[in-house]
Amino acid sequence: MTPEGRTDVHERLRRLLFLVPFVSRNQGRSVDEVAKELGIKRDELLEELDLLAFVGRPPFQPDDFVDIYVEDDKVYVDLDQRLSAPPRLTAAAGVALAAAAALLKPGHSDALKSAIEKLEQVLPAHAVKRFREMGKRLDLTLEGPTGLATLSQAIVEHRVVTFDYLTSATAHAERRKVEPIELFSHRGQWYLSGFDVARQSERLFRLDRMGAPDVTGETFAPRATSGRTSLPGVSQSVQKVTVRFEAATAPYIRERFGVEARGLPEGRIEVDVPGDNVRWLTGWVLSFGGAATVTSPDWAIRSVADAAKASLE
Amino acid sequence: MERTERLLDLVALLLDSKHPISWPELREAFKADYGTGSLESCERKFERDKAELLELGIPLTFIKGDDEHEEGYVVDRDAYYLPEVSLSAEELAVLYAAGSAALGSGGFPGSQDLAHALRKIGFFTDGPPPAPKVRLELGGVAETKNLPERLDALWSAITTRKSVTLDYFSPHSKQESHRVVDAYGLALRRGLWSLVGYCHLRKAIRTFHVHRMHRVTVNASKPRSPDYEVPASFSLEEYVATWPWQHRFHEPIDVEVLLTGELAPLAGTLFPSTPTSDERGARVTLRATDLDGLLTYVLSLGAQAKVLGPDRAKARHRELALAVFTAHGGVTS
Structure with missing residues (x-):
């Protein structure tokens, strides 16, 4: 089998x-x-x-x-003994492709949406009902943020995009003009890698910090890029921050960090995370509502305490 | 004759034939397979072959004879051959990007189905397919080694409606339990796959994280006979939480959240709710069945996200923030 x-x-x-x-x-x-x-x-x-x-x-x-x-x-x-073209798609193959396409959140009028609609044409008539029925059994439609299909198409067509972007360093959203290079999802979070025209360098943008992207009529010639995009918070850390978790939360943290999680007395565990993005760090620790505590360095402890205090005011 | 060879021969024969091929003709053409042994065993073998071809999307139809027409089996050539799909270059490119991203993720159920589908939609195009510019890395978990195999097994169970047996680890109880599950559907949320199905142990529909499963086995007996029906009223999305406050732990509570400053314009992205705006910012109302799930999410957004009500939610939000504050050496006045 x-x-x-x-x-x-x-x-x-x-x-x-x-x-x-x-x-x-x-x-x-x-x-x-x-x-x-x-x-x-x-x-x-x-x-x-x-x-x-x-x-x-x-x-x-x-x-x-x-x-x-x-x-x-x-x-x-x-x-070829009349094997001149392959058989049509099976219902299962059609569903797999439609589900994969749904990852990119097709909009109402984009190329992906019309491509999915055309899929039914390449199924045998007897398989269409099964295709529709099975389509309800594989659900990825809510996984991606809106804007994925728009950005995918802009990448394919080499079209410049503009959007409002909220960074960890500035207090207000800024308008960005970007030549989109690649979309990728890491641990459930979608990112756009692109060449920021104003900053004249390749940058990484989180889609959940981005307003609705506008695809401009301006096209660009693809640049020689730096290669595979560096993942956020994985390789560019300047300093590690140690976070301790209470016993009740520990099994869930072990699932995520595996052997990197270190056992402590009383069922607690600790892990090291990158400390190069204070906004991410404080948000992450706060999301455990007291079950996670930064134990070093001191600046990171203070940052989380300040963020928690701000939420109390 | 090897079975693969026989089935290919059968397809070639039927595609070429200008008239229906009768059962006696088939027995004569495939003497060693359908023409020897008892008639009953030959018929069973042919029925199995027909079923195999049907699974590949190739229906063998029996045409009943009359005075003018011969009776026998045919393959409708129009229904067999993949037609040229009128996909535009853009449509093909984004479909390829999505399909390749899913395949490249290393964790997509029905990966073989998807690979075949991608080949077929590109069959009539000249030149190499467009280079994928979308990448999907699954897993908010460290252990993903066995994920592709488990997903393929579960997808096979769903498409054939066969039960699966599995050992399921609960981080809460820190124990494994043996389950038999009628697999209804798979859903991906925030990089993690979940199976929804009827659990024979709990005698109810349950949701299982695929990364917490071990020893997943699809019931191999009577492979072409479904073990169960999926209830007509079943809806996958009702059982899989998309947001951390949608786990069905408690009675629902409506919570109002205010986003100010730089978070206000992102309200529609940060929450699955239509925001209303006033002079302070954007307000959203969320129905939570896991209140702490919502409140810790709000906390993670920082001071520009506030809980407006009800009082129970406001008090709990403050309690959680205080717990973080004191754990980090903060002293309340």
Whole structure:
């Protein structure tokens, strides 16, 4: 059985029913390219090609077999035996794709929304009802903040965006003009990595600190970026802050920090977190309502005490 | 003949045929598989093959004969072949971005289904698919190694309506309990996956965090026969909290929150409620079934988030803030 619980035959069949038409449409692709397209290893692809050499339709005259072969490490099909296009999407495949698309919070009139609507066209008629029914069983629609689909499209189209942004350093929201590069979600929090035009540098923006983004008509040529965006609060810490948790909260903190959580007497635990963002730190500690206590350094203890005092006033 | 080979042969035969193929013809064409042994066992084998093809989206239809038409099996070619989808470049790009982000997250149920779907929507396009610019990293938890396998097993159970057995760890009791669950649906909230289903131990619908599950097994007996029906009235979102105050611990209480200064324009983003504005800022009213969940969230926003009422909520908010203040050496006057 596959990890999905389906039979190996099922997975293999749908791979092979895609393989023949794919090669038929893309004659002469290298063995490695075809294997990559199918998400399998080179050896596995060669095994599949061996099997296909025996596939055909009765009465199995020479011209009745699929003629797929490798020559000079390139794959060709001469006879596809009417396997000229893959089968339509199954209901489960359609649901998986629609659910993935929902991650980006499609709006009412954007490209993602219209793409999802068109998905039903590539399902067999008998699968549409099941597609709609199964769609209710996989729910990601509330996961992302609004603005994801707008920003995704701006990234794809290389369009400059503007938005109001609230930083940890300033008291008021500032208007930002940004060339969007990448969207990513880390621990349930969405971020936009982009080139801030006014500051002439690559910056990271939290989507929940952003007003509704406006996509301008201005396009940009993608810049050479610094590579994979650094995650917030992971690698750029200037100083570690130690936080202690009470026994009742400890199991939940262990789930998040794993082996990084250190055990203390009476069931308490402590962890180190980055201290480079005071606003994040105080907000995080306050969110435990007294079950978390900063134990060092002194400036961090004072910061949390000040933030708690401000909430009392 | 190997089963995969036989099924492919069957598809090739039916796609090519201009007329329905009768059962005797099929028995003759696949003599070693449908033509030998008892008729009953041959028919059962053919029924299993038909079911396998149906799961792949390939329906074999039986056409009843009459004076003018032969009877037998056909595959409707229009229903079989993937049509060219009229997706614009932008539509394809964002769909690819979303699908690739979900696949790349390493924790998406039905990942094989999703991979196949992505290949198929890109089948008619020339050149490589657009490079994904969206990245999804799941998990507000440290242990995610077995998450993909568990999610795929759960998705398989949901799509086939088969029960799952699992051991579930409760951080509250710090113990594991053995559960049999009719899997109704999966939901992702704040980077964490939850399964909702009927728990045979608790005899009620329950929500389970997938990262707290161990030894997840899908009932393998009678794979094509569902173990249960999902109630028609079931709604996944009713059972999965999106915000920390929506866990169903207590009677609901309506709490009014005021956001001032720089938080005021973000009220609609920070809370799932339509804000009303006045001279002080933006006000939102939230219905909480976990009051502490709401109040600690408000606390985390800082001094520009205030609880306006009711008194019980105001008092508890102050109590929690005071607890943090004194824990950090603050002295009240």
